[in-house]
Structures are given as C-alpha cells and as structure tokens.
Amino acid sequence: MAGPEKSESKESTEAKIKEAARRVFTEKGYAATRTRDIAEASGYNLALINYYFRSKEKLFDLIMLEELQLFIHSIAQIADNRETSLIEKVELLASHYIEMLIANPGLPLFIMNEINRDPGKFVAKLGVDKRKSPPHIVIQWQAYTGDTNPANAMHLFINLISMTVFPFIAAPLLRNRTGMSTTQFFALMEERKKLIPMWVKQMIEESAQQGSTTANKPSRKKERK
Amino acid sequence: MAGPEKSESKESTEAKIKEAARRVFTEKGYAATRTRDIAEASGYNLALINYYFRSKEKLFDLIMLEELQLFIHSIAQIADNRETSLIEKVELLASHYIEMLIANPGLPLFIMNEINRDPGKFVAKLGVDKRKSPPHIVIQWQAYTGDTNPANAMHLFINLISMTVFPFIAAPLLRNRTGMSTTQFFALMEERKKLIPMWVKQMIEESAQQGSTTANKPSRKKERK
DNA sequence: AAAAAATTCAATCATTTGATTAAATAGTTT
DNA sequence: AAACTATTTAATCAAATGATTGAATTTTTT
Numbered sequence: 246m247a248g249p250e251k252s253e254s255k256e257s258t259e260a261k262i263k264e265a266a267r268r269v270f271t272e273k274g275y276a277a278t279r280t281r282d283i284a285e286a287s288g289y290n291l292a293l294i295n296y297y298f299r300s301k302e303k304l305f306d307l308i309m310l311e312e313l314q315l316f317i318h319s320i321a322q323i324a325d326n327r328e329t330s331l332i333e334k335v336e337l338l339a340s341h342y343i344e345m346l347i348a349n350p351g352l353p354l355f356i357m358n359e360i361n362r363d364p365g366k367f368v369a370k371l372g373v374d375k376r377k378s379p380p381h382i383v384i385q386w387q388a389y390t391g392d393t394n395p396a397n398a399m400h401l402f403i404n405l406i407s408m409t410v411f412p413f414i415a416a417p418l419l420r421n422r423t424g425m426s427t428t429q430f431f432a433l434m435e436e437r438k439k440l441i442p443m444w445v446k447q448m449i450e451e452s453a454q455q456g457s458t459t460a461n462k463p464s465r466k467k468e469r470k
Numbered sequence: 471m472a473g474p475e476k477s478e479s480k481e482s483t484e485a486k487i488k489e490a491a492r493r494v495f496t497e498k499g500y501a502a503t504r505t506r507d508i509a510e511a512s513g514y515n516l517a518l519i520n521y522y523f524r525s526k527e528k529l530f531d532l533i534m535l536e537e538l539q540l541f542i543h544s545i546a547q548i549a550d551n552r553e554t555s556l557i558e559k560v561e562l563l564a565s566h567y568i569e570m571l572i573a574n575p576g577l578p579l580f581i582m583n584e585i586n587r588d589p590g591k592f593v594a595k596l597g598v599d600k601r602k603s604p605p606h607i608v609i610q611w612q613a614y615t616g617d618t619n620p621a622n623a624m625h626l627f628i629n630l631i632s633m634t635v636f637p638f639i640a641a642p643l644l645r646n647r648t649g650m651s652t653t654q655f656f657a658l659m660e661e662r663k664k665l666i667p668m669w670v671k672q673m674i675e676e677s678a679q680q681g682s683t684t685a686n687k688p689s690r691k692k693e694r695k
Numbered sequence: 696a697a698a699a700a701a702t703t704c705a706a707t708c709a710t711t712t713g714a715t716t717a718a719a720t721a722g723t724t725t
Numbered sequence: 726a727a728a729c730t731a732t733t734t735a736a737t738c739a740a741a742t743g744a745t746t747g748a749a750t751t752t753t754t755t
Binding site: 281291292294295 | 743
C-alpha cells in the first residue's frame with residue numbers, strides 16, 4: 246500500500262482530501278476534474294472522497310464557496326469600509342488584492358469560469374445582496390469627483406479591478422508573448438501595487454475636473470483633439 | 471458579413487456542425503462539452519461530427535485556432551501597424567476591440583481558459599514568434615514617453631488591454647452585483663470605446679513627464695498640477 | 696482485552712461519453 | 726435507369742467516470 250504519511254489527527258484525511266480537491270479543481274475546473282484525480286492528488290483511495298463528502302459536486306460547492314469568499318469578500322471588505330478615505334481604499338485594494346493574487350494566481354480564472362458555467366448557483370451563495378446601496382467607495386468617488394452620473398464611478402471602479410485582476414487571468418498568454426518568467430511576472434505585479442493607485446488617482450483627478458465642467462471650475466487641464 | 475450560411479451547398483452540414491460546435495465549445499469549454507451537445511445543437515446525428523471531423527479534439531482544435539486568431543490577430547494587426555500614430559493605435563484598439571467583444575462576449579473567457587488548460591499547445595499554434603522585436607506600439611510608446619525602461623511601456627499596454635477585455639470576462643459577476651441588464655452592460659462598454667483612449671492618453675502624458683526628467687523631451691505635452 | 700465505532704481500501708456497478716459500424720437514403724455520373 | 730459516390734442515421738462498442746459495497750484495518754470506548 247502506498248501509505249503516504251499518517252500520524253496526523255483524525256480529521257487529517259478529510260482536510261487533506263479537501264485541500265487536494267482545491268488544488269485540482271482550481272487548476273482544471275469542475276468538468277475536467279475527475280474524482281480519481283483528487284484521490285491521486287490526496288494520496289488516498291477514491292472511495293474516500295465519497296465517504297467524507299457525499300459527491301464530487303458537494304465537494305466542489307464547498308470549495309467554490311470558500312474561493313468565492315476569498316475573491317469577493319476581500320474586495321467588499323475594503324470597498325465598504327466607512328473608516329477609510331477614498332485614496333486609502335484605492336491603495337489598500339491594489340496592494341492587498343495583488344498580494345492575495347500572487348499567493349493564488351489561478352483564482353481569478355477559476356472563479357470567472359465557474360460563475361460563467363452556472364451564474365444562478367453562486368449568485369445565491371453570495372448573500373443575495375438585494376442592493377441596499379452602492380459600496381462606500383462609490384459614494385466617496387462620486388462625492389470627490391462631483392460627477393452625478395453613477396456610470397462614471399462605475400467605470401473607474403471597473404478600471405481599478407481590471408488593472409489589478411486581469412494580468413493574472415492573461416498571465417499564460419502574456420508570459421508566452423513576452424518570454425517572461427514566472428518570477429519576472431510576479432515582480433511586474435509587485436510594481437503594480439504602487440502604480441495602480443497612481444493611475445487611478447490620475448483618473449479621479451481628471452474626472453473631478455470634467456465632472457464639474459457644467460458648473461464653474463478652474464480648467465487647468467488642456468483640451469484634447 | 472460573417473455569413474454563417476452558404477446557402478444549401480453540399481458543405482452546408484459540415485459548416486453547420488462546425489458553427490454549432492463553436493457555440494457550444496465557447497460557451498461551455500472543452501471538457502464540459504459532449505459531442506452529443508454539438509450534435510443536438512447542430513440538429514444532426516452524433517456520428518456526423520466524427521464523419522466530418524475526425525474527433526472531438528480535432529474539431530476543437532480547428533475552432534480554437536480560429537478563435538485565437540480572432541482574439542490575438544486583431545490586436546497584433548493594429549499594434550504592429552507602422553503607418554499609424556501612437557494615439558491612433560490606442561483609439562483603434564479600444565474601439566475595434568470592444569466592437570469585436572460586443573459581438574463575441576464569451577470569447578475572452580473561453581480563450582484564457584483553454585490557453586490555461588494547455589499552454590504549450592496553443593503557444594505553438596500562434597506562430598511561435600521567437601520575438602524579433604517588440605510590437606510597434608511599444609516602440610512608439612517608449613519614444614513618446616522617453617522612458618527607457620521597457621517594463622513601463624509594458625505596464626501601460628497591459629492597462630489598455632485589461633480595461634478593454636476584463637469587463638467582458640467579469641460580466642456575469644458584474645451584472646449580478648449591480649443588477650445591470652445585458653443591454654445596459656453593452657451600453658456601458660460602448661461608452662468605453664471613447665473613455666479608454668482618454669484614460670490611456672492621460673497615463674501616457676503622465677508617464678512622459680516622469681520618464682523624461684533625465685532626457686530632453688521632444689514634443690508637446692501638457693503641464694499638470 | 697473485548698466490543699463498538701470510525702476509517703480505509705480493493706473490487707465492482709451503472710451511467711456517461713467518444714467513437715465506430717453497417718445499413719439506408721440522397722445525389723451524381725454513365 | 727443502373728452504377729457509383731457522398732451523406733446520414735440507428736444501433737452498438739469500449740473506455741472513462743462517479744458512485745457504492747462489503748470486507749479489512751485502525752481507533753475509541755467499555
């Protein structure tokens with residue numbers, strides 16, 4: 246028997262299977278993952294995954310929920326904090342989120358993919374969020390720029406998340422086209438912790454100037470052609 | 471254009487199956503797609519897909535190659551054009567690419583996902599591109615900003631693509647969190663055709679000022695706060 | 696230590712799924 | 726029309742895969 250290494254506590258096996266499942270699921274997605282892959286990755290017998298978790302799908306849902314939490318909550322946490330300023334939020338979002346993504350590079354693609362596979366399912370899981378009010382960061386954003394059109398705050402928020410998350414989704418393609426190594430890629434992402442807040446601040450400044458063009462405003466910015 | 475039907479010539483069936491396969495594959499991905507799904511979507515018998523294309527994988531590779539071309543080539547085409555200015559490139563990239571993405575909203579997630587599933591495979595398919603030189607847009611970028619560090623041009627290019635493509639990848643999540651309809655989402659993306667070039671220009675200007683502190687700066691640029 | 700409960704595994708089942716086959720049908724050529 | 730080729734289908738196969746079973750082993754309780 247290929248006994249890996251026991252000597253852990255009694256729930257060790259269950260935890261190990263779950264951890265192995267997390268690795269395999271996040272790497273290959275639900276459909277491409279076979280229960281046998283999980284068994285092999287965990288070092289335990291196939292039947293164990295059905296013994297501890299009732300089925301492949303139950304196990305997946307468990308993991309998906311946790312990963313979703315990690316992906317969504319860490320944004321919402323910061324974006325909704327009433328104690329921090331707008332600029333602080335932007336800086337925290339970029340640095341904390343990139344930190345988390347460097348630790349879990351495959352997370353965004355996994356999440357986007359599985360949400361796309363069955364949107365309704367995880368909508369429900371996420372605390373249905375019958376929109377009370379927009380996140381605090383959007384309120385602050387609108388107040389700061391003086392732009393009453395909510396779509397514009399939305400655009401800027403989308404930009405922040407896009408610039409932060411997308412590189413991790415496109416990493417394989419990006420690395421291929423540029424010949425970048427994984428290490429180089431991570432270094433580039435590290436740089437963005439400081440760069441992204443800078444870019445976003447520029448956008449906010451610019452937006453603040455334009456958002457108030459209907460009113461009186463010192464236009465010290467140049468016209469574009 | 472994009473004539474999906476060639477009237478009723480003899481290759482009609484083959485074309486229809488391929489088109490159905492494209493729909494199913496791009497929606498569900500390779501692993502989650504059953505050949506029976508394709509048969510059903512095309513309205514033909516299961517055996518036909520093996521009659522016209524040798525196997526599920528052959529059919530997939532065929533489609534994947536075309537989608538890759540659509541996704542990559544349309545960028546490269548514009549980014550490498552020696553006739554257009556830097557600003558023109560940015561404007562063309564945003565508008566043409568968003569246009570294409572509105573017509574194929576599922577494309578980015580599909581591409582990223584399948585590249586991630588087997589990076590080596592499609593790397594090869596893409597014309598191995600033993601990097602002669604960086605795309606023309608990057609050259610222009612560096613020249614304009616006077617920034618000799620190639621990583622910085624890379625950052626800005628990443629930002630451009632991120633802001634353009636990511637919203638389409640995150641659309642299901644975004645629509646869920648904001649309660650946006652598909653129509654509203656597309657309208658928001660339409661807006662970005664003009665907004666993204668504006669934001670990118672701001673970044674370039676800013677970068678030009680910072681990057682040129684050590685060198686003499688050629689042309690016009692704007693003063694900032 | 697004996698009994699009971701929890702854990703683990705090899706073997707097996709039932710269904711799904713990619714692929715093939717052999718026959719039927721439609722289309723073309725002679 | 727007969728002969729021939731291309732297209733299409735129903736039926737079936739073989740492998741893969743999620744799940745179960747019953748026995749063996751280990752751990753806990755008495």
